[in-house]
Amino acid sequence: MDIDSMVKSMMTAKRVPLDKLNQDKQLLEWKRESYREMNSKLYDFRTNKLTSKYGVSSAMNMQTAVTSGNTTAVQADASATANGIDMAVSVTQLATKAKVETAGGGKMVPASRTLAEMQMIIDGKDPSKLTEDEKKAYADKTYNFSINGVSFTDSNKKTLFTSDTSIATVVATINSKTDAKVTAKYDELTGKLIINSKSSGKNSEAKLGEDAKDSELLSLFNQKAADKSVFNTADGVNAFAYVNGVKIEKDTNTFSVNGVTLTLLKETTSTVGENVKPTDSGVLDNPLFITTTTDPTKAIETIKGFVEDYNALILTLSKRIGEAKYRDFAPLTDEQKAEMKDSDIEAWTEKAMSGLLKNDDILKSTLSSMRTLITEKLGSLSAMGITTGSYSENGKLYIDEAKLKQALTDNPQGAIDLLQGPQSAATTGLFDKLADTISKSLSSIADRAGTNRFSGELTSSFKEESVMGKQLKEYNKRISTMLDYLENAETRYYNQFSAMETAMNKLNSQSANLLSSFGMS
Structure with missing residues (x-):
């Protein structure tokens, strides 16, 4: 008897449920990886783009300090709140x-x-x-x-x-x-x-x-x-400066006046001291003169960057939500892979992994919420030259750069209030609202897949207590139980066939002896 072949044939049928468990587990692991990829993209857009790049005040700063006179004595940097008042700055003593x-x-x-x-x-x-x-x-x-x-x-x-x-x-x-x-x-x-x-x-x-x-x-x-x-x-000493004739005392060489940050680099007067006035008799003064102008260049680059990143994200979300799912392409078993070429395995696996997040509720909710926020502010955005494309483009944004530049020049504060929020309610701007929406999505993904909502790393570990983490634990438990069952079944088959073979050999021996006794051998 060819016991090995017989047992292998019988075990093949019994392994079908185990193969199905391993395939289902593989699909779940792939889906979890897909969630981690989406977590990374959402985290990057929220943290590295909306918050750290586009949401900072300097990103929308359209005020520029233009200096003349003693430009080596004072550095002037206009903030978004610069009020446009011309200033003459004299320095009688630096802080030390x-x-x-x-x-x-x-x-x-x-x-x-x-x-x-x-x-x-x-x-x-x-x-x-x-x-x-x-x-x-x-x-x-x-x-x-x-x-x-x-x-x-x-x-x-x-x-x-x-x-x-x-x-x-x-x-x-x-x-x-x-x-x-x-x-x-x-x-x-x-x-x-x-x-x-x-x-x-x-x-x-x-x-x-x-x-x-x-x-x-x-x-x-x-x-x-x-x-x-x-x-x-x-001992350390305070800085003393005169701005438009008004004496200012500070314990640092950097401070702000009228929305312009002044950095004192050296004294402008021929006589130095806290009690020196630039107008004193015998004191020579070479002050710095500052005017502020509106330059939308930086803000335009910020808005263009935001639109580009926004469009890239909604395209990624849309593709994942609408990705084709090939139900006839299940993950390959080791036995199936052994009979296929590497290129065929790769092509098959690509189809098996497709559509894992098709119509995913978290991604659909994220995309819908993002588009809703844009729609709510579409009137103001359109006035700035920012519009949406056709319905089939899933809310893609377009920019009329000439219109945008004019809008920023005419009403720079309006653009800041729209995108970053007014000073009185900073979190009401579009950037912050989008960031808040994505934070909620990151939390939902973390609860389901065990991803780290505070990191975009693709190598970060998963939390086992998530929904999918618990599901994988259950799969591992069922697979372990099935392996024990199959091992016992295989041992039982071998024992049964071995006993059968022994019995048959014994019977054949007895038959031979009987025939021999009758002289028939």
């Missing part, structure tokens, strides 16, 4: 940061040098000629440091700066202590360590500890000073 600066620890001292090596330079010691006791003393040396009441110590109150700490590590350690509110930098050319307060103005601080030990670290960078414990310090 509080500072501690050492005299220097030697020329061309690399940041890789350790504190022990710096100490040896101060002591005039040759590392190659040190005694064992001296080597140990340098190795055991530590350096204290505190600024603005913050000490640089570990949890055991031991200083972080030891003999083998490099200059680069010193700088990094100081900068890592956010509560010290300072930043440090090191100049290899001069050997200077410079520590500035993070903020500027008269209230900024870079105060060293009162105990001499609190500045042991800095003394290594102060070799050029007669007294190694005395450092160059400076």
